[in-house]
Amino acid sequence: MLMCSHTRARVLLIDDDLELAQMLREYLEPDHCTVTLAHTREQGETLLARNDYDVALLDLMLPDGNGLDLLRLHRARSQRPVIMFTAHGDETDRVLGLELGADDYLSKPFSPRELKARMHAVLRRFHSAAPAAPAQTPWLEAGALRLNLASGVAIHGNAEAPLTGAEQRVLEILMRAPGRVVARAEIGRFALGRAPARYDRSLDTHISALRRKLALDGITSPLRIRNLRGQGYMLVQAP
Numbered sequence: 001m002l003m004c005s006h007t008r009a010r011v012l013l014i015d016d017d018l019e020l021a022q023m024l025r026e027y028l029e030p031d032h033c034t035v036t037l038a039h040t041r042e043q044g045e046t047l048l049a050r051n052d053y054d055v056a057l058l059d060l061m062l063p064d065g066n067g068l069d070l071l072r073l074h075r076a077r078s079q080r081p082v083i084m085f086t087a088h089g090d091e092t093d094r095v096l097g098l099e100l101g102a103d104d105y106l107s108k109p110f111s112p113r114e115l116k117a118r119m120h121a122v123l124r125r126f127h128s129a130a131p132a133a134p135a136q137t138p139w140l141e142a143g144a145l146r147l148n149l150a151s152g153v154a155i156h157g158n159a160e161a162p163l164t165g166a167e168q169r170v171l172e173i174l175m176r177a178p179g180r181v182v183a184r185a186e187i188g189r190f191a192l193g194r195a196p197a198r199y200d201r202s203l204d205t206h207i208s209a210l211r212r213k214l215a216l217d218g219i220t221s222p223l224r225i226r227n228l229r230g231q232g233y234m235l236v237q238a239p
Contacts, residue, residue, distance in 0.1 A: 009123060010052065011035045014044035014067070015059040015085065024057075027112040041065035048074050054126075055119055058102075059085040060093050068096055075101035079165060081122040083115070091201070098205045101164040104192060105202065121193030126165075142175040142235060143223050145214070154214055157221050161213040166191050170206045174225065174235040183232040207233060 011028060015021045016039045025035040036053065038044040041062040048056060048070070056074070060067035071082060084102045086093045094105050103122045106115060138150035146155045152168045154161055163171065169191035173182055185195035188203055196203045211217050211225055218224030218238030226236050 009033045009119070010054045011119070012038065012044075012047055012053040012056045014038045014041075014047075014057065014062070014070075016040065016061070016063050017059070024112060024115070028116065031116065039063075041067065041070050044070055045073065048078070051078055051080065053080065055081045055083065055123055057083050057085065057115075057119075060097060061087065068093065068100060071097060071100050071102060075164070081126050083118055083122060085110075094202070095205050098166070098202055099164075099209050101166075103166060118194070125193040140172060140175050142178045143237065144221065145175065145216070145223055145235075147171055147175060154210075156214040156216065156223065159214045163210070163213070164206075166202075167206050167210055167213075170203070171210055174233060178235050179237075181228055181232050181234045187233065 009032060011033050013021055013024060013035055015037075018039065021037050021039065025037060028035050036047060038047050041064045044058070044062070044067075047053070058067050058071060060071075062070070067084065071084065074082065081103045082101070084094075084097045084105045086097065086105055086107050090107075094107075097105055103126075104118050106118065138148050140147045140149055144157060147163075147168070148154070149168075149172065152163045152165070154163055154168075154171060170187060173187055173190045184203060188194055188196040191206065192202065207225055207227070215221050216223055216225045216235075218226075222238045224236060224238050226234050228234065
């Protein structure tokens with residue numbers, strides 16, 4: 001069952017494949033969902049602007065525009081969860097979508113059951129996120145790196161960057177364990193709501209974005225995010 005703060009989870013599905021959209025609606029609505037359909041970028045933009053949904057499902061290939069542009073516009077004004085659909089094997093779109101703030105992705109063709117599991121994970125994570133108590137400092141620090149847990153802004157040396165929700169959670173779990181290897185599965189469950197599958201590169205994409213945004217490469221600054229093959233990641237001071 002998909003649970004959120006409402007009696008029924010409100011799902012906005014933006015996809016020009018009419019047959020797939022209708023099939024997903026018929027699959028999800030008996031499971032405590034209300035599914036609203038849009039089949040063009042224009043329709044999707046109008047419905048996204050209303051901000052009256054719990055999770056958006058966005059196909060990046062739309063007949064009247066690029067879904068990535070729609071995702072970029074949406075992320076500038078809302079943090080509600082977005083799961084994007086991409087063509088099978090199209091890594092470029094997946095990477096760009098995650099960097100623009102998509103919470104998760106599915107490559108077509110996919111099973112409705114997997115989609116429901118991904119939706120459950122992002123909804124659970126989104127609705128369980130609670131703001132810091134007023135008396136508690138929102139800043140998390142590790143060496144010269146600082147992360148504002150309330151705003152999602154990270155500062156490292158001369159670099160200051162707003163992070164997506166997933167990037168913030170990845171960085172947070174690493175900052176809470178400096179110098180210790182954090183397993184991929186542990187990071188995935190905390191940041192994505194699931195343990196990444198063997199060939200799932202979404203977590204690696206978020207790590208790459210953090211390195212680029214905050215110069216966590218051990219070159220321009222001694223602080224870096226290190227990948228330990230087959231184990232996980234760790235935040236360390238380069239020798």
